[in-house]
Amino acid sequence: MHPSAPRRPADLDAVRDSYDRVADNYVDMVVSTGIGDVRSHPWLRAAMDVFADSVAGRGPVLDVGCGPGQVTAYLVERGVDASGVDLSPRMIAHARRLHPHCRFAVASATGLRAADASLAGILGWWSLFNLPRDVLAQVLASFARALAPGGRLVLATHVGDGDLVRTEAYGGVPVTWTTHLWQPEQLTVLLRDAGLRPEAELRLPPDGASGAGVVLVAAAPGAAD
Numbered sequence: 001m002h003p004s005a006p007r008r009p010a011d012l013d014a015v016r017d018s019y020d021r022v023a024d025n026y027v028d029m030v031v032s033t034g035i036g037d038v039r040s041h042p043w044l045r046a047a048m049d050v051f052a053d054s055v056a057g058r059g060p061v062l063d064v065g066c067g068p069g070q071v072t073a074y075l076v077e078r079g080v081d082a083s084g085v086d087l088s089p090r091m092i093a094h095a096r097r098l099h100p101h102c103r104f105a106v107a108s109a110t111g112l113r114a115a116d117a118s119l120a121g122i123l124g125w126w127s128l129f130n131l132p133r134d135v136l137a138q139v140l141a142s143f144a145r146a147l148a149p150g151g152r153l154v155l156a157t158h159v160g161d162g163d164l165v166r167t168e169a170y171g172g173v174p175v176t177w178t179t180h181l182w183q184p185e186q187l188t189v190l191l192r193d194a195g196l197r198p199e200a201e202l203r204l205p206p207d208g209a210s211g212a213g214v215v216l217v218a219a220a221p222g223a224a225d
């Protein structure tokens with residue numbers, strides 16, 4: 001393990017069990033409503049398309065917290081050498097069932113085994129908001145190490161102040177997790193501190209169905225185009 005590998009969050013097992021419990025409802029939501037699928041959100045799809053174009057043909061791309069794998073599969077369709085990992089075995093079981101042509105594995109963002117400078121791209125697509133704040137900083141540093149020169153990271157997360165302790169989600173399923181809200185400016189500082197260069201930011205206002213969000217793209221130093 002790398003000497004500065006991220007700390008394991010104390011609630012990691014509870015978060016894993018919670019996502020295992022919500023996985024079936026989450027998949028139903030994605031499949032039946034399109035919520036969570038970039039294909040049904042033009043601005044998110046546009047951001048994902050630019051990301052895909054920037055990493056295609058440059059090496060492997062890891063979708064960290066891929067859930068049922070719809071974004072991983074979208075990237076593969078666009079010619080990206082993408083695979084997905086997720087903390088929840090139930091999410092990964094759905095991902096493998098729904099996208100049998102893609103590669104998925106169970107892993108935590110805090111325990112990735114990617115070699116230094118081995119990845120052309122990394123996604124943290126609505127999947128890192130349960131990490132304690134200090135752990136997110138450590139995870140971003142681990143992402144920066146894993147990215148090849150010029151590689152890109154795309155993050156999407158919930159915007160706001162403070163922490164939301166959730167006891168149910170996705171149709172009243174009991175969960176035990178905390179959603180850590182972030183201001184985009186705070187995330188930009190974290191990305192810079194991790195050694196990445198923020199490149200783009202897409203802010204999403206609350207829309208009735210969900211709260212405010214943000215997509216951030218950052219590049220690893222080196223041979224970017």
Ligand SMILES: C[S@@+](CC[C@H](N)C(=O)[O-])C[C@H]1O[C@@H](n2cnc3c(N)ncnc32)[C@H](O)[C@@H]1O
Nearest residue numbers: 019036065066067086087088091108109125127
């Ligand atoms: C809201 S879902 C988003 C899933 C997917 N990225 C999408 O866009 O549909 C959050 C996902 O993050 C995963 N997750 C939470 N904490 C994680 C961690 N420490 N490491 C890896 N995955 C994690 C959950 O299991 C869940 O599948």
